[in-house]
Amino acid sequence: MDINLTLTAKKWQLASQLQRTSSYGGVQVVKNIPERTYLTITSKQWVVLEQFGEARTVPQVLESAITERFSPALGEFYEIILKAVRARILVEPGQTTVPVMAASWPLSLRMAYWSPILWVMLLLGLGVSVYFRPLLPLGWQDAAIGTGLALLAGLVGASLGASLLRGAKGEVYLKRWFICTDDACMLPPEDQRTVAVGPLSFVALTAGLLCWLRPEWAIPPLAFLFILGRPFLRARMNAIIRVGAHRRLNDASHHFIFPPNRSVRNRVKLLALGLRSATTWLEVAYGVVWTLLLAYFFGELSEMPPWKLAFWQTLGPRLGLAAAGSLGLLALIYLGLEIYVFSRDHARRWKEWLVLTFRRWCRRGKLPTDEAARLRALLASPALRLLPPQVQQPLAKAFRSEELGPWKPLPLDGRFGVILSGEVGVYRLAQSGRRVLVQVLGEGDLVGLHDLADPARPDSTCRTLTPVHLLLTERAPYEVELLARMPLPALTHQVRIAPFLSRISLCASWHRQAVQRFAELSLIKNYADKEVILEQGFFSESFFIILEGEAQIIAGQRRLAVIGRGSYFGEIGLLQNSNSVARVVAQTGTRCLCVPRKEFMRFVTHNHSVALELERVSSKRLGHPIFPLSPGNFRQH
Numbered sequence: 001m002d003i004n005l006t007l008t009a010k011k012w013q014l015a016s017q018l019q020r021t022s023s024y025g026g027v028q029v030v031k032n033i034p035e036r037t038y039l040t041i042t043s044k045q046w047v048v049l050e051q052f053g054e055a056r057t058v059p060q061v062l063e064s065a066i067t068e069r070f071s072p073a074l075g076e077f078y079e080i081i082l083k084a085v086r087a088r089i090l091v092e093p094g095q096t097t098v099p100v101m102a103a104s105w106p107l108s109l110r111m112a113y114w115s116p117i118l119w120v121m122l123l124l125g126l127g128v129s130v131y132f133r134p135l136l137p138l139g140w141q142d143a144a145i146g147t148g149l150a151l152l153a154g155l156v157g158a159s160l161g162a163s164l165l166r167g168a169k170g171e172v173y174l175k176r177w178f179i180c181t182d183d184a185c186m187l188p189p190e191d192q193r194t195v196a197v198g199p200l201s202f203v204a205l206t207a208g209l210l211c212w213l214r215p216e217w218a219i220p221p222l223a224f225l226f227i228l229g230r231p232f233l234r235a236r237m238n239a240i241i242r243v244g245a246h247r248r249l250n251d252a253s254h255h256f257i258f259p260p261n262r263s264v265r266n267r268v269k270l271l272a273l274g275l276r277s278a279t280t281w282l283e284v285a286y287g288v289v290w291t292l293l294l295a296y297f298f299g300e301l302s303e304m305p306p307w308k309l310a311f312w313q314t315l316g317p318r319l320g321l322a323a324a325g326s327l328g329l330l331a332l333i334y335l336g337l338e339i340y341v342f343s344r345d346h347a348r349r350w351k352e353w354l355v356l357t358f359r360r361w362c363r364r365g366k367l368p369t370d371e372a373a374r375l376r377a378l379l380a381s382p383a384l385r386l387l388p389p390q391v392q393q394p395l396a397k398a399f400r401s402e403e404l405g406p407w408k409p410l411p412l413d414g415r416f417g418v419i420l421s422g423e424v425g426v427y428r429l430a431q432s433g434r435r436v437l438v439q440v441l442g443e444g445d446l447v448g449l450h451d452l453a454d455p456a457r458p459d460s461t462c463r464t465l466t467p468v469h470l471l472l473t474e475r476a477p478y479e480v481e482l483l484a485r486m487p488l489p490a491l492t493h494q495v496r497i498a499p500f501l502s503r504i505s506l507c508a509s510w511h512r513q514a515v516q517r518f519a520e521l522s523l524i525k526n527y528a529d530k531e532v533i534l535e536q537g538f539f540s541e542s543f544f545i546i547l548e549g550e551a552q553i554i555a556g557q558r559r560l561a562v563i564g565r566g567s568y569f570g571e572i573g574l575l576q577n578s579n580s581v582a583r584v585v586a587q588t589g590t591r592c593l594c595v596p597r598k599e600f601m602r603f604v605t606h607n608h609s610v611a612l613e614l615e616r617v618s619s620k621r622l623g624h625p626i627f628p629l630s631p632g633n634f635r636q637h
Contacts, residue, residue, distance in 0.1 A: 001086065003258070006058070007078060008606050012090040013055040015097075020046070021186050025248035029185050032088045034099035036173060038185055039087040040251045044072060044628065045080045055093040059605035066601065067577050069629040074615045075261045078608055079252040086257065103174045107159075108166035115194040118160075118201040125204030126293075129225075132211040134218035134297065146210070146220035153206035153221060154228075157199030164195050189243045196240050200228055226294060231287035238283050245279040260612055264338050360422050360466045367420055367469055369401040374471055377418050380444050382516060383494035384418070386485050395478060399471035410462035416448030416475040422468030426450060428460050428548070431588055438548050438565065440465065445499045448475055452483070453495035456526065457548075457591075493519040497593060500547065504566035506613065514607050521603060522593040527586035534570055536583040542594045543570045549590030555582045562587075572618045574600060575626055 017033040023043055030039045030046070041049070047070055051061040058081055065071035072080075084090040091097070137143040158179040162172040165181050168191050173180040184195040207221035229237050242248065254270060256262050274280045367373075375396040378384045387395065399417060404410065410424060424447055426439040438460070441447060447470065451458035486494065498519035501507045507515050524547060527533060533551060534540050545568040553560045553569070560582060563569070573580045574597055586592075595603070604611045618626040 001082070001257075003082065006082065006085055007608055008059060009057065011055040011057050011093055012081075012085065013052050013093055014049065015089055015091050018089065019186065022188075024189050025243075025245050027248045027250045030087075030089055031183075031186055034097055035088045036100040036102075036171075036182070037087045037089070038182065039084055039089050040185075040248075041080060042250050044070070045076070045250065045252060048072065048077060048080065049084055049089065052090055059602070062605040062611070063601050066575060066605075069577055071627050071629065073625060073627045074608070074611050075258065075266070076252050079256060079258045079261055080250075082257050083251045087251075100173065102171040103162075103179075105162055105166045105172040107163040109160070109163040111164055111168050111191050111194055114160075114164060115190070118194060118197050121201040121205045122197060125201070125206070125208035125225075128208030129204070129211045129218070129222060130293070130296065132208075132215060134211050134222060135215040137219060138216050142216045143220065146217040149206060149210065149217060150203070150221040150224040153203045154199060154224060157202035160202055161195045161198035164191075164198055168195075170195075192243045193240050196236055196243075200225070200236065203228060222297060226290070229290060231283065231290050237286055237290075241282050241286065242279050245277060247277070249273075260609070262341075264341055267338065369420075369471070371396055374399045377420055377444075377471055381418055381446060382498065383446055383449075383482075383486060383491070387481065388485075391478070391481050395473065398473040398477075400473060402470050402472050404464050404468045404470075406464055406466050406468075408464050410447065410464060410468075412448045412462065412472075414475055415472045416446060416478075417470050417472035419443055419445050419447060420469040420471060422470075423465040424468060425463050425465045426460050427463060428457065435461075436548075439496070439500050440503050441499050442503070446495050448472070449482075449491070449495045452479070452488075453491045454524070455488070456524070490520075492524065493522070497522050497524070497547075501545075501593075504545070504568075506545070506566075506568055506617075509609060509613070510607070511609075514610065518595070518603060521595050521599040523595075525592050525594050527590045527592065529586065529588045529590075531586045531590075532583060533586055533590075533592065534580050534582075534584040536581065537579050539579050540570045540573050541597045543574060543597070543600045544568060544584070545593040545595075547591040547593050550587045551590055551592075552585045552587065553582050554585060571614050572621065572626065575604075575614065575618055576629060 015032045015035075019031045019033055021029045027040050027042055028046065030041060030049075031037070048061065048065060051064055058078075062071065062074075062077065065077070071077060081090070088097070137146060158181075161181050161184075162179050165172055165184055165187075168184075168187050170181075170183040170187060173183070181195055184192050187195070203221060203225045207218055207225050210218035210221055229235075231238060253273075256266065375392065378392055378396050378399070384392070384395070401420075402417075419441055421443060424441045424445075425437050426441065427435045428438050430436045441462075447462055450460050454460075483491070493516075498516055501519055501522075502510075502512070502515045507518070510518075522545070527549075533544060536555065546563060546565055548565060550562055550564045551567075551569075552562055569584055570580070572578075604614060615626055
């Protein structure tokens with residue numbers, strides 16, 4: 001599954017034949033009937049999936065969910081979409097399916113009649129097995145007979161479960177000649193328990209009867225019973241316990257397939273949720289009982305059973321040390337894995353920063369500057385890449401390499417060029433006469449074109465911030481061609497806005513193409529001193545990023561903060577489809593990038609990493625998660 005393609009470009013719609021259960025434990029199950037696939041969701045998640053009644057893309061549904069305020073947390077939203085696609089609840093329009101045919105099961109049993117009988121059979125079989133002592137097989141014949149009886153009991157038990165499922169109007173499937181009763185998840189919890197306990201009860205009764213009548217045949221059925229009743233690896237008894245939980249997990253809250261959800265924080269939240277659940281401790285208690293019963297039967301077959309004092313005097317300290325060591329080792333492994341996952345991304349970013357710093361400060365004189373290298377640098381620039389080949393070749397030949405040390409003025413003198421290595425600061429004089437840093441340029445960015453790209457504020461100077469290696473040439477011969485190929489708005493996007501966006505915290509993790517696209521959507525707007533950018537209690541039609549200067553955030557009569565270059569605001573009202581919670585007032589020389597609401601929402605819904613980052617920041621600013629919201633349109637004009 002191509003996750004990016006699934007969440008952006010492809011259209012999806014609900015499968016034509018779906019069956020949905022009532023809600024039990026806060027969840028319901030949706031089944032694709034022809035393909036025999038299932039998805040466990042909440043009622044709010046079903047509201048999201050219902051939006052695919054007609055073929056739509058995921059961004060279209062997300063925009064509707066945000067506008068109408070029924071969107072869940074975005075990680076949950078993307079997870080449930082991917083799980084629905086994998087479970088074939090959402091399918092591509094016009095896609096053909098291969099139906100899975102249900103078995104024509106001949107027998108159906110009444111659930112209400114058989115449920116108490118099965119539980120009595122299970123308890124009776126366990127009680128008789130504990131009371132009468134099983135014996136080791138006396139020969140291979142006894143082992144073979146016991147194994148055959150165990151397999152026969154398992155087959156009869158599975159058939160019993162299938163008959164109960166058919167009696168409850170469920171479907172029985174054959175999977176590689178095995179009886180499959182997965183359709184029991186479409187039944188009420190009490191009926192699911194009855195279907196699940198069917199095989200266990202018959203195997204337990206068989207083991208009990210053999211312990212009583214032919215104890216030398218009882219070991220294989222007992223072993224089979226312990227395997228069926230294991231408390232791990234998709235355990236049947238654990239499913240019986242969980243099905244009656246007051247709050248059951250839905251498929252979007254575990255076994256994540258959306259990469260950003262595979263975080264330490266989500267796993268810790270899932271662990272905390274499990275520890276708060278009573279069913280978790282019931283499963284632990286069952287695991288203890290299962291272990292004690294297993295120890296009991298092993299003790300019956302050994303010369304030193306564990307309930308004798310001699311056993312604990314001889315092996316007790318070793319067993320205690322082994323148990324404590326195993327638990328400690330398990331905890332260390334879990335903690336180590338979590339630390340590894342947490343530090344992996346941080347280590348990658350630190351490595352990239354160290355490599356870049358080393359190249360800027362220690363290898364600036366070793367960069368290739370031959371004609372082929374100059375042409376590669378030219379093609380790497382989004383702006384110069386637009387020039388025709390007949391202009392690119394002479395320009396690459398005209399470029400001349402130049403190196404400067406850190407913190408030195410950059411003498412352009414009518415020249416322009418590309419930064420090969422290092423950082424350059426763009427400065428402008430404030431009204432106070434102080435020189436203010438307004439932009440930082442790096443590898444691949446253009447210098448010497450800012451007066452053309454930003455004609456409203458052409459008075460800028462450049463200084464190196466690190467050792468810098470550039471390719472420079474005279475601007476005059478190429479100025480007409482540049483302006484012909486790139487009108488002023490495009491030149492502004494490529495030279496002024498895109499490099500600025502790529503170095504602010506909001507866009508630090510964005511793909512380069514996403515930054516370029518966001519730059520194309522942005523408009524520069526100048527504000528006078530004390531001018532209100534965003535009024536409290538009013539709906540904003542734009543998203544704002546401060547390009548230059550500062551702004552005050554005011555709630556009522558109280559000033560909350562002063563924000564500067566690279567800070568952004570307005571996203572909370574747009575994501576909540578509600579009015580602004582504070583007033584933002586410009587100070588002297590404030591300039592903002594403004595993205596209209598329609599373009600902002602389209603961009604955010606098409607870039608899940610951007611949406612998740614905005615959700616994280618907005619939730620931090622609000623002091624609580626921004627999603628989910630109360631349904632309805634809270635916009636007031």
